[in-house]
Amino acid sequence: MSSSLASLLPGQDATIVAVQADEALHHRLTAMGFRAGKPVKLMRRGAFFGPLHVRVGSTDVIIRRTDAIHIKIAPAA
Amino acid sequence: MKRIALLGMPNTGKSTLFNRLSGASARVGNWPGVTVDLFTAKIIVGGDMVELVDLPGIYDLHGYADDEKLVRHFLEAQQLDLLAVLVNAAQLDRQLVLPLQLKQLGFPIVLLVNMIDEAKKLGIAIDAPSLAAGMGARVVKVSAKYGDGHKDMMLALAQALTAPEANVEKAPQRLAEDDVVERQAADLMRSSVHVPARLPAQFSDQLDRVLMNQWLGLPLFFLAMYGVFSGVFTLGAPLQGWLGDAFGLVKMGVLEPLLSGAPPLVYGLLVEGIFDGVATVASFVPLIVLFFFFMAIVEDSGYLSRAAYLMDALMARMGLDGRSFVMLLMGFGCNVPALMGTRVMRSRPLRLLSMLVIPFSLCSARLQVFLFIIAALFTARQAPLVLTSLYIMSFVIAFLTALLFKGKRQFRSEEPFVIELPPYRLPTLRQVWVRGWLEARHFLVRASKIIVAGVVLVWLLTHLPAGVAPAGPDSYAGLIGRFMQPILGPLGIDEKLTIALIFGFVAKEIVIGALVVIYGLEGDALTQHIGHSMSWIQGYSFMLFTLIYTPCLSTIATLRSESKSLRFTMFALAWPLFLAWLVSFAFYQVASRLVTL
Numbered sequence: 001m002s003s004s005l006a007s008l009l010p011g012q013d014a015t016i017v018a019v020q021a022d023e024a025l026h027h028r029l030t031a032m033g034f035r036a037g038k039p040v041k042l043m044r045r046g047a048f049f050g051p052l053h054v055r056v057g058s059t060d061v062i063i064r065r066t067d068a069i070h071i072k073i074a075p076a077a
Numbered sequence: 078m079k080r081i082a083l084l085g086m087p088n089t090g091k092s093t094l095f096n097r098l099s100g101a102s103a104r105v106g107n108w109p110g111v112t113v114d115l116f117t118a119k120i121i122v123g124g125d126m127v128e129l130v131d132l133p134g135i136y137d138l139h140g141y142a143d144d145e146k147l148v149r150h151f152l153e154a155q156q157l158d159l160l161a162v163l164v165n166a167a168q169l170d171r172q173l174v175l176p177l178q179l180k181q182l183g184f185p186i187v188l189l190v191n192m193i194d195e196a197k198k199l200g201i202a203i204d205a206p207s208l209a210a211g212m213g214a215r216v217v218k219v220s221a222k223y224g225d226g227h228k229d230m231m232l233a234l235a236q237a238l239t240a241p242e243a244n245v246e247k248a249p250q251r252l253a254e255d256d257v258v259e260r261q262a263a264d265l266m267r268s269s270v271h272v273p274a275r276l277p278a279q280f281s282d283q284l285d286r287v288l289m290n291q292w293l294g295l296p297l298f299f300l301a302m303y304g305v306f307s308g309v310f311t312l313g314a315p316l317q318g319w320l321g322d323a324f325g326l327v328k329m330g331v332l333e334p335l336l337s338g339a340p341p342l343v344y345g346l347l348v349e350g351i352f353d354g355v356a357t358v359a360s361f362v363p364l365i366v367l368f369f370f371f372m373a374i375v376e377d378s379g380y381l382s383r384a385a386y387l388m389d390a391l392m393a394r395m396g397l398d399g400r401s402f403v404m405l406l407m408g409f410g411c412n413v414p415a416l417m418g419t420r421v422m423r424s425r426p427l428r429l430l431s432m433l434v435i436p437f438s439l440c441s442a443r444l445q446v447f448l449f450i451i452a453a454l455f456t457a458r459q460a461p462l463v464l465t466s467l468y469i470m471s472f473v474i475a476f477l478t479a480l481l482f483k484g485k486r487q488f489r490s491e492e493p494f495v496i497e498l499p500p501y502r503l504p505t506l507r508q509v510w511v512r513g514w515l516e517a518r519h520f521l522v523r524a525s526k527i528i529v530a531g532v533v534l535v536w537l538l539t540h541l542p543a544g545v546a547p548a549g550p551d552s553y554a555g556l557i558g559r560f561m562q563p564i565l566g567p568l569g570i571d572e573k574l575t576i577a578l579i580f581g582f583v584a585k586e587i588v589i590g591a592l593v594v595i596y597g598l599e600g601d602a603l604t605q606h607i608g609h610s611m612s613w614i615q616g617y618s619f620m621l622f623t624l625i626y627t628p629c630l631s632t633i634a635t636l637r638s639e640s641k642s643l644r645f646t647m648f649a650l651a652w653p654l655f656l657a658w659l660v661s662f663a664f665y666q667v668a669s670r671l672v673t674l
């Protein structure tokens with residue numbers, strides 16, 4: 001089982017393995033910089049099960065946990 | 078005439094560059110999706126007149142949000158001589174794909190690597206000639222905000238228009254597979270861009286640790302909002318007073334002597350109608366300008382995206398998302414651009430639900446009415462609290478509406494929420510100034526047409542048929558007011574206020590002008606009169622109604638044109654009217670009973 005971006009802890013780094021989303025979301029995520037091989041870091045998580053603040057490459061993104069599930073990660077190399 | 082279009086991902090500085098090149102004042106903000114429509118201007122490039130087009134930002138060439146569709150349609154349908162593609166120099170790792178794709182499709186492009194000032198601070202080094210060779214297009218490093226690279230950019234644009242680059246593809250290719258382009262982009266990154274392994278500690282990160290903090294974030298947000306509004310209030314109220322006094326002097330010193338010989342009806346219409354009405358409304362101009370100075374700073378700071386982050390969890394429970402909340406905030410300025418800002422949402426149900434709640438946002442026009450009435454009915458110490466309560470009501474009503482309707486099929490959406498979080502930025506003085514001035518001009522244009530017309534109409538209604546007591550029970554206004562009494566009486570809204578409300582339907586600025594004419598008083602005399610003749614409960618009920626019912630005709634027109642649905646527009650008109658009645662009724666009845674207990 002591979003883990004997803006939603007399971008990272010604040011401050012943790014990881015590498016993206018795959019983006020498994022439907023076409024529309026896949027395109028948007030790619031444009032934001034979520035691509036296989038890219039490093040990601042979870043900056044913080046919103047209160048009350050709010051969105052995640054992640055840094056992917058040089059871009060900061062906020063993403064809901066339900067959408068972050070589609071981004072599969074492996075521990076940082 | 079040749080045509081150059083500015084294209085790029087959202088928030089890369091297209092509108093900033095558009096303004097710099099054309100001297101126009103397109104709206105700029107540190108939020109992805111500020112521009113949602115096409116804007117054009119004429120500029121001189123290399124001695125020739127050229128049409129420059131500012132486009133909404135697009136993430137890729139597949140997007141199907143309304144603003145993205147607009148760009149795609151523009152690219153397909155319009156004859157174009159050059160695409161100036163903007164990328165954020167600090168985010169080349171993800172932004173190079175778009176220009177590569179455009180190049181592949183056969184568009185003549187110049188690549189403008191913007192925000193070079195920020196990239197430099199981060200220690201990012203970009204080899205423009207190497208990038209140009211790899212791309213097969215001219216590449217210039219610029220800062221749209223501060224002007225770096227301006228000359229080189231103009232030269233490159235002129236050259237690209239007259240002599241397309243040598244190695245341009247002859248026939249447009251089909252779009253290659255995404256991963257091919259991505260590999261190309263990655264190669265370009267390796268060969269031409271140097272990013273330090275460890276970026277220097279950034280101010281944004283430190284600020285975010287506090288402002289996006291799990292516990293502190295939301296309280297700080299509301300504190301900041303309170304700060305902004307009380308700032309506008311404390312700075313603006315005296316300005317407004319002075320301007321009001323100045324208008325009074327003009328009236329006494331110039332108008333009265335000048336028109337003293339005129340027939341009473343003419344004098345009444347010109348001085349007590351048009352002048353008093355418009356002057357009272359106009360005395361709010363400094364406050365509005367100030368308000369938009371603050372709005373410009375907030376919009377350009379990048380804090381809006383933080384607000385989206387902080388509020389998304391709550392908004393999700395109401396079937397909305399963080400972007401809907403940001404549009405509610407933008408609605409504090411004016412509801413119309415906020416409604417248009419929902420174009421960035423791809424899902425129609427989400428967009429419609431957002432558009433249903435945005436008109437509850439307490440816009441600057443309504444703010445004027447409230448300031449006016451609050452000044453008449455409450456003490457200076459109570460005033461900020463009363464105003465705050467109205468802002469809170471504005472959110473409560475919006476949230477309640479969303480909660481009620483989120484389950485309906487036409488409002489239910491599964492739209493993902495993924496937005497970019499730009500670094501904090503400070504607007505230049507010029508940016509803030511341009512924004513304030515623009516709003517002032519907008520206000521004056523409205524004032525000169527709609528407000529004058531409204532005031533004249535109110536004056537006629539209150540003074541005809543000839544011979545009646547002004548605004549008396551036998552005037553047309555009195556008749557209309559009495560006709561509406563069965564409906565509005567239980568809300569504490571009397572005949573005179575009814576007329577003001579009816580005109581407020583067209584635009585809220587008219588409400589104050591209408592009150593001036595109806596009471597036949599202006600300035601301090603009017604506020605004093607209102608203070609004596611109206612209880613605070615009546616006043617608050619009137620303000621609640623004003624807050625909730627239809628903001629203005631432009632908003633309705635925008636709802637119609639953005640939703641392209643008459644049914645939705647009718648609903649978005651009827652529901653607030655009904656709700657306004659209900660809330661004011663409940664408030665007036667309960668509050669008057671409590672007070673007499």
Ligand SMILES: Nc1nc2c(ncn2[C@@H]2O[C@H](COP(=O)(O)OP(=O)(O)OP(=O)(O)O)[C@@H](O)[C@H]2O)c(=O)[nH]1
Nearest residue numbers: 088089090091092093106110111112134220221222
């Ligand atoms: N530091 C810096 N900031 C810039 C520069 N150009 C633009 N900005 C800022 O970047 C933000 C976005 O600018 P806009 O011109 O609104 O961007 P846009 O591409 O038109 O954005 P959309 O209309 O949303 O697609 C604003 O806060 C600008 O002040 C630049 O060269 N340097």
Ligand SMILES: [Mg+2]
Nearest residue numbers: 091092111112
């Ligand atoms: Mg723009």
